[in-house]
Amino acid sequence: MNEVKSVSRGASWFWVTFKGITRYKHLEVLLKNEKLSQDQLQILQWQKLTALLTHAYQNVPYYQRVFEQLGATPRDIRTKEDFAQLPILTRQDVRDNLELLYARNVPESKLVIKSTSGSSGNPLDFYYSHADRERAEAGGLRNFTWAGLSPSDKKALIWIGPIRSPIKKFFTHTILLDCFDLTESRMEEWLEELKRFKPRFVYGYTSAVAHFAQFVEGKHERLDSISAVFVSAEKLYREQRILIEKVFDCKVYDHYGSVEVPTIASECEKGSMHILNDLVYVEFLPWAPSDKLFGLEQDRIIVTSLDSYAMPFIRYANGDLGMPSTAACSCGRPFPTMSMGVSRTFHSFLMPDGQLVNGIYFQKLFLGLPGVTDFRVHQKSPEMITVYVVPETGVLLDTEQFLKGVINTIKQQWPSVSVDIEFLSELPPIKSGKRDFVISDVVRSMN
Numbered sequence: 001m002n003e004v005k006s007v008s009r010g011a012s013w014f015w016v017t018f019k020g021i022t023r024y025k026h027l028e029v030l031l032k033n034e035k036l037s038q039d040q041l042q043i044l045q046w047q048k049l050t051a052l053l054t055h056a057y058q059n060v061p062y063y064q065r066v067f068e069q070l071g072a073t074p075r076d077i078r079t080k081e082d083f084a085q086l087p088i089l090t091r092q093d094v095r096d097n098l099e100l101l102y103a104r105n106v107p108e109s110k111l112v113i114k115s116t117s118g119s120s121g122n123p124l125d126f127y128y129s130h131a132d133r134e135r136a137e138a139g140g141l142r143n144f145t146w147a148g149l150s151p152s153d154k155k156a157l158i159w160i161g162p163i164r165s166p167i168k169k170f171f172t173h174t175i176l177l178d179c180f181d182l183t184e185s186r187m188e189e190w191l192e193e194l195k196r197f198k199p200r201f202v203y204g205y206t207s208a209v210a211h212f213a214q215f216v217e218g219k220h221e222r223l224d225s226i227s228a229v230f231v232s233a234e235k236l237y238r239e240q241r242i243l244i245e246k247v248f249d250c251k252v253y254d255h256y257g258s259v260e261v262p263t264i265a266s267e268c269e270k271g272s273m274h275i276l277n278d279l280v281y282v283e284f285l286p287w288a289p290s291d292k293l294f295g296l297e298q299d300r301i302i303v304t305s306l307d308s309y310a311m312p313f314i315r316y317a318n319g320d321l322g323m324p325s326t327a328a329c330s331c332g333r334p335f336p337t338m339s340m341g342v343s344r345t346f347h348s349f350l351m352p353d354g355q356l357v358n359g360i361y362f363q364k365l366f367l368g369l370p371g372v373t374d375f376r377v378h379q380k381s382p383e384m385i386t387v388y389v390v391p392e393t394g395v396l397l398d399t400e401q402f403l404k405g406v407i408n409t410i411k412q413q414w415p416s417v418s419v420d421i422e423f424l425s426e427l428p429p430i431k432s433g434k435r436d437f438v439i440s441d442v443v444r445s446m447n
């Protein structure tokens, strides 16, 4: 706690005051929440949820309509079952009702519009305020403390964003390595920058961090200053975790959030994924048996962001999958645990027979094939799949045989689908900057 106070009062106080930064104050509260009992945490979560519902009812036209249609007010929401009567907010609902979804008691000058760049080029706009973002940032800072780090420690972000000014770099102790361009020459520059800057930890897109780890391994370099790596925005695969932990010689902390709801769950030092119940209210919704979906044995995640006041996300189906867990964690924190799903649902493929197939099916077919360094499966139409393959040099013939076997597997299932293989020396970047294995232009969103 003293550490947090010293950060907000210390060297960065000018920056904190000048920029209206309140995240360190919020962090103090979040760190206290870790000491609550499970019952106390549940009470706090419900208090925050009912306060949000009251706010939405009083200030957000979309939710005024929702309550009107239900013939209810927030006072009628007394139990979890009552809450589950509220309609789910889909990504499409957000697109169709954007101008009804922001709170009218927030001055328009305080609203910021943000666009998420979906990997299949299907953006989603939403509003947030500086005050909301500061609360969300505090959630991220708490995660760093789980690795024994201080919010003031030097960090490197492997992310997409504008080039940070030297002033901001100085005050925030942060460098940004823009991962839109993941070429060898750029990663060579990153490596030099990291050696100079000596960050204590790295935070970045899962696949971009894994890709960089592979590069560092190839160079036989060591980055001794780094004592933790945080990854986010994409599923962390076992192979990626092993690679990153080996190359950086430290633990990887998985983080689950999205642009709309930045902090949903985080991995602790004991390796459990904790749902952050003081920031979110998460429901796990099983699929109806009629949904004949491959790879969808996991539940749909429905999330309510307890701190998003400028534009509330209440019962939001963010397109992700996961399962609640009853496993207790020895770290002692009161937050429940969960396991993440195998893939994001917006990577599902719609096949010619009308079947919706989770992208993990295709990913599993190609992952780990001998001679394949990197790949991307791209569904361009229901009948056409292109697989981009970056082969290792010297084993191309064998690799072609393995790939033919995989193509046969797909064609046995869907004979009318044509599967083209294109060999490349490097995968081209995609708009979101993530390095997804599977992309579909056909299924933009399942919601």
Ligand SMILES: [Zn+2]
Pocket (backbone or CB within 6 Å): 268, 269, 270, 271, 272, 274, 329, 330, 331, 332, 333
């Ligand atoms: Zn734990």
